[in-house]
Amino acid sequence: MATMRAARLNVRTRTLELKDVPRPVPGRGQVLVRVKAAGVCLSDVHLIDGTLKPLYLEGDEVTLGHEVSGVVEEIGPDVMDPEVGDRVILQAGQTDRSGKVLTRGVDYDGGWAEYALADEETLVPIPDDLPFDQAAIIPDAVSTPWAAVTSTADVGAAEAVAVWGVGGLGAHAVKLLRLVGAAPIIAADPDPQARKRALAFGADVALDPAGSDFLSTVGEMTGGQGLNVAFDFAGVPTVREQALRVLGEHGRLVLVGLTDKPLEVRDGTRFSYLQQQILGHYGSEPEHVVQLVELVNAGRVDFASSISGTLSLEEAPMAVEQLEKRTGSPIRLVLEP
Structure with a gap:
């Protein structure tokens, strides 16, 4: 045998x-x-x-x-x-x-x-x-953020977005958000190397989420309107709480990172008044992998x-x-x- x-x-x-x-x-x-x-x-x-x-x-x-x-x-x-x-x-x-x-x-x-x-x-x-x-x-490391960006979040051109966690999936999310025309793109990661990588992959700014200027910088970058879409690629409860604080009207929080910890919406009235959404995301569909191969073949991304x-x-x-x-x-x- x-x-x-x-x-x-x-x-x-x-x-x-x-x-x-x-x-x-x-x-x-x-x-x-x-x-x-x-x-x-x-x-x-x-x-x-x-x-x-x-x-x-x-x-x-x-x-x-x-x-x-x-x-x-x-x-x-x-x-x-x-x-x-x-x-x-x-x-x-x-x-x-x-x-x-x-x-x-x-x-x-x-x-x-x-x-x-x-x-x-x-x-x-x-x-x-x-x-x-x-x-x-491409299957998973790229297709999962691609599906999160294009399907679950349905990110449109010039929408203000932020990515928490610029690791194996989050880094590709930054690159793919640039591809679909999101603006501005804000990256958040406590690791200086990850922040440097985020800028190289197309983020407009890369911030330490624990920094004292984090909230004010997000406010300035979004003209005081808050984020259209926040992506949690870290799977950390504190990240999700922070993301909810900077979501704007009709903002979507997309949960890609996995955790078994509960998610708390501290200000439910504000959340409902602004008609915000929390969207779970997992993996991708076969067509997302095919799309990415076609994009690579067309020279749009590598x-x-x-x-x-x-x-x-x-x-x-x-x-x-x-x-x-x-x-x-x-x-x-x-x-x-």
């Missing part, structure tokens, strides 16, 4: 181990992809520490990795379009026959391995000039500056540690099997 290396998480013991496992064989409607790059996400860290738990995983072990790019290696029966050698990225999840939404690398095996199994409909072709490391991070480092598959535990400790304030670390 052919084997491959894979980074396997035991969700019961919370241990991550590199091991040899059977190489998958594609079944009906499936393809086997030779993994070229796989992103390391904070969600992977949360799976390891137990903050995030799989809903539909069968058994105790799963190969991590929901951001995956590679080359079609083998085709199963009844596959129509892909051909061996095609360059592709994999959607970060899929819907099963019963209607459950399953996440790759969470509910079924992902791409921290030499090979990944994928249903045909989850493959998205990529152009020859799109590097695999940049392609891999993600070269998003790759903070590449490591080998065997170094997956090191990558997790670097991300967890925010060593070097990474945007995205990528594993290359």
Whole structure:
């Protein structure tokens, strides 16, 4: 039996181990992809520490990795379009026959391995000039903020926006908000490196949310009208409270960062009078990934500056540690099997 290396998480013991496992064989409607790059996400860290738990995983072990790019290696029966050698990225999840939404690398095996199994409909072709490391991070790291900006928040041109948390997702939110014409774009992060990055990605100003001038600066930047849209990519209750304070009339607070802590609206009368909204957001739809590939292909956006480092598959535990400790304030670390 052919084997491959894979980074396997035991969700019961919370241990991550590199091991040899059977190489998958594609079944009906499936393809086997030779993994070229796989992103390391904070969600992977949360799976390891137990903050995030799989809903539909069968058994105790799963190969991590929901951001995956590679080359079609083998085709199963009844596959129509892909051909061996095609360059592709994999959607970060899929819907099963019963209607459950399953996440790759969470509910079924992902791409921290030499090979990944994928249903045909989850493959998205990529152009020859799109590097695999940049392609891999499009599902989730880029598509989640893209969906938050364009679908959940429906940001319009010249709308005043702010992004709290300029990490792996928030940094891309800043870049994508610039793309859709939001103005002004305010970034908020206590990390000086993250604030510097926000300016490089297109923010008009980058502020320390704990700074004494934070509220007054937001007021000045919005002409005293407050924000049209506030994005919480940090998942921190204090961020959400601060964002609500600077929302304007008909303002939308979009919750992208995940937390199990409660959200309190301290001035409910003001919130209702200004007809504000709180919108939950999670992940993206398949079309968002396709849109981003098309935008890259058209030269509208690139993600070269998003790759903070590449490591080998065997170094997956090191990558997790670097991300967890925010060593070097990474945007995205990528594993290359």
